[in-house]
Amino acid sequence: MVLKVAPLMKGAMIAVRDCMGAKPGEKALVVTDTGKLHIAESFLYAFCALGVDATLFLMLPRTHHAEEPPEEVKAAMCASDVALLVTTYSLTHTHARMEATERGVRIASMPGITEDMLTVGAMTADYNQVSELSWKLTRMLDEAETAEITTERGTNLRMSLKGRKPGTPPDDGLYRERGRWGNLPAGEAYIAPVEESVEGVAVVDGSMSPLGVLSEPIVLTIERGRAVKIEGGREAAELKRLLEELDDPNAYMVGELGIGTNEKARITGNILEDEKAFRTVHIALGMNVDMGGIIESKTHNDGIICNPTLKLDGKLVMDKGEFVI
Incomplete structure (x- = not known):
């Protein structure tokens, strides 16, 4: 063995x-x-x-x-x-x-x-570099009151971060102190937005847990923090079925905004690695009480948005997937 x-x-x-x-x-x-x-x-x-x-x-x-x-x-x-x-x-x-x-x-x-x-893959990254970028973005999230995400494929999301604290320490892969926790492979800065403030359209075009890499985008229409429409092809229909089977109204609530910070991470269909990838942000539907939110849910499903433009308090952080900070 x-x-x-x-x-x-x-x-x-x-x-x-x-x-x-x-x-x-x-x-x-x-x-x-x-x-x-x-x-x-x-x-x-x-x-x-x-x-x-x-x-x-x-x-x-x-x-x-x-x-x-x-x-x-x-x-x-x-x-x-x-x-x-x-x-x-x-x-x-x-x-x-x-x-x-x-x-x-x-x-x-x-x-x-x-x-x-x-x-x-992502476990081969330089985790000192991952940590440095994750902390930089975490400090920016901590100071911001609003976030905007747009993409050329149609994402147009707005949300309030006022009164919310990002995950601190971030998911940087260095868990050496008492009570530290996170993912391995690691590499993201994340925050629970004010739930009912999330408005707009999210075009999830990378991957979606638990479905994997998407053959065509899943379009989420979000009103007052809730995904009220799930549109697209076969995978969108599958996501709708999975959420319906949970019989959990909170499974449709937006619980997280995350930013990938691991340059070795790839979009492979495994959300553990996908959500860490450079040139992506992700939103999650479901539980977020463990990251400072108020949503209790049976599940937590991340959707990867590729090549986004991200603004915090109107300041450009990422331009079509490229960090400008």
Whole structure:
């Protein structure tokens, strides 16, 4: 089994040693499911190579993003010093993750992580550079009261950020202090906008979780923070079906604005990497209480918007996908 995970060990060691700062004497936990067991084992071996006492907890895959894990997993997370969530669907926006964070656990969530990300993708970035840009944008979001997003494909969104604080620290990949958490691979600055202030049209033309890379754009018409129309082709119809099946009115609310800051990240259909990509912003539908908003929801689904023009308080931050700051 060690031979099978050997090609992944370089990326796994970057995550465990450099990003998480794991040390002997700490209790480490790798939470995984039957869909990601092979990849999860590489992180377990990386912890062991550093002399860290590590445990792997295997569960069945969740059915959607933000679904809570079993109580046994939650208890194990809360009893750890550092936890890696190597899962098929995201545990980021769960109360289990939030409670563990409150208890000081350092957490990296890796929903849908692939071998490719560990070898040539977003895990190969210079995370000092990722951190520098993420912090710069976070400071700008913290000072801004309004955001505007437009694209040549028809996106025209406006939202208020007044009274909201961005995710601080940002999702920069460096989770070495008590209570730090975020994604790996990492690379975004993000904020929960004032929910009912979001107005306009979002043309999601990169990818959409959980659907993957889009063959044609999904057009979201947003009124008072809610997606009241979902238009497009087959994938738009699939998104409508998935949201309807949740029977959750808050699954249609805009809960997040994010900006990608990892130049090694690519749009591959895996939202874990897609939302970190340069030349993109994303909005998410669903839960945001974990990032300073007020939306409780069963899910959190990100939609990637490519080559946007982004303005904060009227100041140009990104021009057709190019940073101008």
